């Protein structure tokens with residue numbers, strides 16, 4: 428199967444180049460899946476994907492998980508259509524599953540300032556799960572403003588705007604199979 432993975436892409440009139448290739452992404456996700464298989468053996472975790480950005484990462488990650496598990500989704504929005512965070516989080520869809528007493532793994536596309544992660548952690552904590560952990564494909568440690576413990580990180584990146592593999596720019600570019608960054612050249 429060949430996924431959409433050009434070397435350069437233009438999105439909303441701006442040019443982007445590859446930052447993390449599809450091979451690097453898939454290799455790292457397989458490692459994260461293996462780690463989760465070990466850490467959650469006999470715990471039947473429930474993955475909570477944060478929409479929209481995490482849907483592709485979650486789909487690939489879950490296919491590397493071989494222990495019994497479930498999935499549900501929570502929808503947040505914080506970026507609007509810009510390249511910098513709006514600093515406001517809006518809830519757009521709550522969970523359907525009852526997570527009290529469950530081992531919850533929250534799945535994010537990217538942790539930037541940490542605002543969304545803290546927001547969702549508070550909501551999940553109030554529902555009295557047995558445990559909560561965080562997995563994110565991308566983490567920008569230099570951008571953190573709200574502390575959050577992230578248990579599983581795919582890649583640490585610099586504080587730069589990225590696109591692809593679920594992450595959008597004004598709703599475009601989620602279908603790219605690699606992670607892209609602005610091409611300043």
Ligand code: 5GP
Nearest residue numbers: 480512538539540541542543588589594595
């Ligand atoms: P935070 O609340 O940590 O500042 O931001 C989290 C959300 O902002 C992510 O789930 C994602 O939707 C969006 N976001 C943060 N950084 C980027 C980025 O570099 N590119 C894109 N496309 N979205 C981002």
